[in-house]
Amino acid sequence: MSLDTVVEDIREEADARVAEIESAAEERAEEIIREAEAEADSIRESAEREVEREIDRERDQRIASANLEAKQERLEARRELLAEVREALEERIATLPDEEREELVRELLDAAGSEFDDAATLRVSTRPEDMDLLESILEDYDGYELDGEHDCIGGVVVESDETRVRVNNTFDSLLEDVWEDNLKEISARIFEEK
Incomplete structure (x- = not known):
């Protein structure tokens, strides 16, 4: 076997090994990218769910606050009307x-x-x-x-x-x-x- 043949065999083995390493590296890189994309999707979905929960909480708080304010306004209107009725009654009694x-x-x-x-x-x-x-x-x-x-x-x-x-x-x-x-x-x- 000649030296050129040995060199050629080593080169072919090295090229095959490089190709194998590159292929493994590409597969690993693709796997890392898939994992990163999956993690990014998971983080995005989790963030979206949290945003939705926060929106729901905020909406519920605003609705509860609006309901409470409306109830207080109704109660105040009732108190005022009852006071007017009482005042009218007192006036009627005072002018018997x-x-x-x-x-x-x-x-x-x-x-x-x-x-x-x-x-x-x-x-x-x-x-x-x-x-x-x-x-x-x-x-x-x-x-x-x-x-x-x-x-x-x-x-x-x-x-x-x-x-x-x-x-x-x-x-x-x-x-x-x-x-x-x-x-x-x-x-x-x-x-x-x-």
Whole structure:
């Protein structure tokens, strides 16, 4: 065998080995690229899912916030309407016709008087507009005296120094009791709730 043949064989072996190494390197490079692309796809999908979850969370928070704000606005509107209804009711009570007002004041005075001993001297006050009415009513009651003005929409406040009892039978206090006891029903009727 000649030296040229040996060199040629070595060269062929080297070329074959280079081709084999290049082929293996290309396969490895393609595998690395496939793995990198798969990992990139996985990262992209994961990021997209996270973005979707964040969008859903943000949307849910905004919807919840909007619902809460709308509920608060509805409640405030209801409170305002109930306040208007109450104010209108107070105005209606404050402007009752004289005959009806006198009848109610007498009933409230009788009810308050039953809370005191017969021997007590009772002082009675009312709103400024009803002072003349109360004075004429008290002419029919023994042991009662006009005490002065009371800030209210009507009715009477009866007091006695002997017993230190004070009975607030004003329209205001009665309205407050009725309003509080029936607020749920009043609200249901106004807002047509079942």
